Amino acid sequence: MNKRKIIYMFFLIVALCILVSVGMSKFSPSTSKESHSISGRNIHELAKEENKKITIAAIGDILIHDRVYNDAREGDYYNFDKMLANLSSELKKPDLLLANQETIVAGETIGLSGYPTFNSPHEIADTIKKAGVDIVTTANNHALDRGVKAQKLSIDYLNQIDLPHVGTYLNKDDQDKIVVLEKNDVKIAYLAYTYGLNGIPVPKGSEYIVNVIDKEKMSNEIQRAKKVADVIVMAVHWGNEYERYPSNEQKELAQFFIDEGVHIIFGSHPHVLQPIEWLEGKNGQKGLVVYSLGNFLSGQDEEYRDIGGMVTITVNKLQRGNSTTITLDQPTFYPTFVASKNESNYIMHPLVTSEEAVDKYGASIYKKIMDHMLIEGQAE
Ligand SMILES: [Zn+2]
Numbered sequence: 478m479n480k481r482k483i484i485y486m487f488f489l490i491v492a493l494c495i496l497v498s499v500g501m502s503k504f505s506p507s508t509s510k511e512s513h514s515i516s517g518r519n520i521h522e523l524a525k526e527e528n529k530k531i532t533i534a535a536i537g538d539i540l541i542h543d544r545v546y547n548d549a550r551e552g553d554y555y556n557f558d559k560m561l562a563n564l565s566s567e568l569k570k571p572d573l574l575l576a577n578q579e580t581i582v583a584g585e586t587i588g589l590s591g592y593p594t595f596n597s598p599h600e601i602a603d604t605i606k607k608a609g610v611d612i613v614t615t616a617n618n619h620a621l622d623r624g625v626k627a628q629k630l631s632i633d634y635l636n637q638i639d640l641p642h643v644g645t646y647l648n649k650d651d652q653d654k655i656v657v658l659e660k661n662d663v664k665i666a667y668l669a670y671t672y673g674l675n676g677i678p679v680p681k682g683s684e685y686i687v688n689v690i691d692k693e694k695m696s697n698e699i700q701r702a703k704k705v706a707d708v709i710v711m712a713v714h715w716g717n718e719y720e721r722y723p724s725n726e727q728k729e730l731a732q733f734f735i736d737e738g739v740h741i742i743f744g745s746h747p748h749v750l751q752p753i754e755w756l757e758g759k760n761g762q763k764g765l766v767v768y769s770l771g772n773f774l775s776g777q778d779e780e781y782r783d784i785g786g787m788v789t790i791t792v793n794k795l796q797r798g799n800s801t802t803i804t805l806d807q808p809t810f811y812p813t814f815v816a817s818k819n820e821s822n823y824i825m826h827p828l829v830t831s832e833e834a835v836d837k838y839g840a841s842i843y844k845k846i847m848d849h850m851l852i853e854g855q856a857e
Pocket residue numbers: 579617618619714745746
């Protein structure tokens with residue numbers, strides 16, 4: 478290359494850098510702590526701009542009825558792998574996948590049980606971890622089904638297999654620690670709360686065992702999470718069972734979370750899917766709420782209770798000097814179906830290719846569910 482060409486190339490690169498930086502500045506500064514202007518910045522500063530991307534996803538209830546674990550039984554082992562096998566490549570796609578572990582996984586030593594006071598085999602936790610789940614929320618109305626000791630055994634098992642969890646705790650220190658996962662230089666704080674515990678009182682002195690919805694406590698934790706993470710994810714157990722649309726209470730609480738600075742809300746408990754919606758926080762920032770992820774794997778086969786799915790959101794982190802801006806892309810939804818016959822042969826399928834779902838709900842079920850989740854006019 479001659480000298481002229483080198484000089485030409487140099488100016489071309491500089492021009493490209495400026496173009497890219499102007500493009501970047503169009504990102505909405507939704508959570509920007511500082512504003513910068515393009516003018517006056519030199520090439521050295523431009524080089525410090527970094528845009529990181531990760532995908533954050535969630536699935537609904539892992540709710541293991543006795544008919545489901547009886548179906549999984551192979552001798553003295555419980556094989557849940559085969560129930561999820563059709564989905565495992567899809568579940569591995571997102572960088573971080575959250576699931577609601579509705580039933581405790583204290584295992585056989587204290588006796589397995591189904592509805593109404595659940596305790597599931599250890600193997601279900603092994604299976605979801607192997608399938609691609611990176612973290613579970615354990616704050617739900619079944620957390621104390623078998624008491625505090627059983628909940629602790631369940632936490633011990635999750636710790637033993639190194640599956641991160643949030644919402645139930647071994648002690649106060651454990652509860653005070655913000656759970657943060659990191660991927661591609663993006664730190665994500667996971668918070669989890671439940672509306673209640675099916676009337677089971679929390680024993681005095683063991684209040685740390687499970688996070689119960691309390692605005693002051695939640696606001697406090699969200700503010701603490703902001704200091705240690707870029708993105709805040711709230712897993713919340715709320716709403717009315719079997720209702721396909723959110724209650725006013727859910728809507729009000731969702732707005733509260735977004736106003737406080739939560740980026741993404743993953744709801745569960747209704748056992749059926751409820752829509753996804755964008756909300757605007759009091760400072761103009763955009764947040765996403767998935768009101769209910771429905772059941773993921775359960776023994777419920779009543780209408781819509783065997784349809785669930787995975788919501789995935791791309792999170793962009795733009796770092797410019799000391800200023801960090803987080804923006805969220807339009808979410809995608811991948812619906813799933815639990816096929817079963819006579820309360821056995823539980824196998825999960827992608828809804829889009831499930832003949833069993835078409836037999837049960839008709840040919841347009843996939844489209845109906847997609848329309849239900851991604852509210853028209855919400856897409857951006
Ligand atoms: Zn529940």
